[in-house]
Amino acid sequence: MPSTAAAQPRRRMSKEARRAKLLAAAQDVFGELGYNGATMELIAARTGVARSLLYEHFGSLDDIYVECVRAARAELDARFFDASIVNQGHPRDQLRAGITAYFRFVSEHGRSWDVLSGTGALPAGPIGELASELRFRTADQIAALFSQAVPGVDPDEVNAYAHVVSGGGEQLARWWRRHPGVTLETVVDRFMAAVWDGLHSFVSDE
Numbered sequence: 001m002p003s004t005a006a007a008q009p010r011r012r013m014s015k016e017a018r019r020a021k022l023l024a025a026a027q028d029v030f031g032e033l034g035y036n037g038a039t040m041e042l043i044a045a046r047t048g049v050a051r052s053l054l055y056e057h058f059g060s061l062d063d064i065y066v067e068c069v070r071a072a073r074a075e076l077d078a079r080f081f082d083a084s085i086v087n088q089g090h091p092r093d094q095l096r097a098g099i100t101a102y103f104r105f106v107s108e109h110g111r112s113w114d115v116l117s118g119t120g121a122l123p124a125g126p127i128g129e130l131a132s133e134l135r136f137r138t139a140d141q142i143a144a145l146f147s148q149a150v151p152g153v154d155p156d157e158v159n160a161y162a163h164v165v166s167g168g169g170e171q172l173a174r175w176w177r178r179h180p181g182v183t184l185e186t187v188v189d190r191f192m193a194a195v196w197d198g199l200h201s202f203v204s205d206e
Contacts, residue, residue: 015057018053018057019057021047022043022047022049022054022057022058022064023064023067023068023071025043025046025047026038026043026046026064026065026067026068027068027071027072027111027112027115028046028111029042029043029046030065030068030114030115030118031110031111031112031114031115031118032111032114034118034121035061035065035118035121035122035123035131036121038061038065039061040054040055040060040061040064043064062123062127065123065127065131066127066130066131068112068115069115069116069130069131069134069135070134071112072109072112072113072115072116073116073134073135073137075105075109075112076102076105076112076113076116076138077137077141079101079102079104079105080098080101080102080141080145082101083097083098083100083101091146091150092192092196094145094148095145095192095195095196096188096192098141098142098145099169099188099191099192099195100184100188102138102169102173103169103173103176103184103187103188103191104184106173106176106177107176107184110177113173113177114177116134116135117135117170117173117174136166138166138169139159139162139163139165139166139167140162142162142165142166143155143158143159143161143162146158146161146162164195165195168191168194168195169191172187172190172191
């Protein structure tokens with residue numbers, strides 16, 4: 001008699017599940033090789049499908065790249081939002097919550113962070129402009145956090161400091177990706193030690 005497993009029909013992957021699998025493979029390729037090193041062939045090969053199937057879901061390499069960047073940005077935005085909702089206390093605590101959310105994203109979604117913050121060249125034209133905007137929105141979120149925590153500070157000063165913090169966070173994250181044995185708490189502590197003195201000059205000790 002045939003086995004139960006052999007008798008069962010093979011379940012076909014849904015379109016949504018297939019698309020998610022292709023996006024995950026694309027994130028790996030873009031994270032490892034950057035936009036210029038990626039091809040539709042490589043992405044299809046990662047999931048063991050024909051290139052024609054990949055084109056059924058995404059019209060071009062640009063389309064799948066932007067979708068990967070959007071997905072990474074959406075996840076990071078959600079983490080910043082959750083951190084801002086939960087922590088409404090002292091500005092130091094708000095800053096630490098935002099920093100922790102950022103580095104937890106790096107820890108749990110390293111390839112997504114690589115896509116979002118990669119140093120490789122971006123596509124030319126509107127696609128590249130959109131990807132650049134999505135990549136660097138973190139500084140705007142930090143500026144908004146500072147402005148909410150310390151109202152009345154010159155917006156230009158806040159924006160300048162936010163870009164310093166954002167750039168420093170990216171560099172520390174790159175270092176951490178090469179030293180994964182360092183704990184999240186240690187990375188957050190080190191970054192807080194580096195950036196809090198600058199913000200503290202704006203903040204009342206009350």
